[in-house]
Amino acid sequence: MPGCVKPNAMRMIVGLLAAALVAFAFPAAALERKIIMVNGAERSYAIHLPATATNRLAVPVVFVLHGAGGNGDQALNAYKWIAKADAEGFIVVAPDASRINPSMPASFLFNPTVWIGGSGRGGDAVRASDDVGLIDALNEELARH
Numbered sequence: 160m161p162g163c164v165k166p167n168a169m170r171m172i173v174g175l176l177a178a179a180l181v182a183f184a185f186p187a188a189a190l191e192r193k194i195i196m197v198n199g200a201e202r203s204y205a206i207h208l209p210a211t212a213t214n215r216l217a218v219p220v221v222f223v224l225h226g227a228g229g230n231g232d233q234a235l236n237a238y239k240w241i242a243k244a245d246a247e248g249f250i251v252v253a254p255d256a257s258r259i260n261p262s263m264p265a266s267f268l269f270n271p272t273v274w275i276g277g278s279g280r281g282g283d284a285v286r287a288s289d290d291v292g293l294i295d296a297l298n299e300e301l302a303r304h
Contacts, residue, residue: 190232190241197296198289204254204297205231209245219249220301222294227280228271230255252297257281257288 190207212218221244225234231253235241244251255265256272261284263270273281275290 195296195300197292202254202293204252205235207241207244207251209248211248212250221249221251223251223253227273228267230272254293257285259285
């Protein structure tokens with residue numbers, strides 16, 4: 160018949176439209192930046208939930224701690240943790256260490272972020288931060304959602 164779409168072509172069109180609708184209805188899980196309060200101080204972190212994480216209580220969590228001067232986003236991207244989390248089905252959380260001078264933006268050379276590691280680096284602001292409390296607070300936050 161002139162002007163009619165062949166059945167195979169119609170199935171293909173319907174399939175492509177369905178795939179497009181699913182892609183828009185369920186966007187790929189993205190890296191989120193969040194803030195959490197720990198003992199009165201704002202702490203930031205990056206979190207990635209794989210698309211398969213429909214029930215967070217039943218999904219394993221991996222914490223990634225970046226090196227001195229880095230941040231959570233950089234560690235997750237540079238070391239391919241997002242792809243690994245998607246492939247293996249776990250939540251990955253990457254908190255940011257404290258800045259040496261909290262009144263200035265983080266800078267690898269001029270105001271690096273460092274963890275409390277017993278080295279004494281970082282001055283009073285870093286020594287006053289609670290990195291263990293941060294991990295505890297993140298665990299509690301994940302359990303609530």
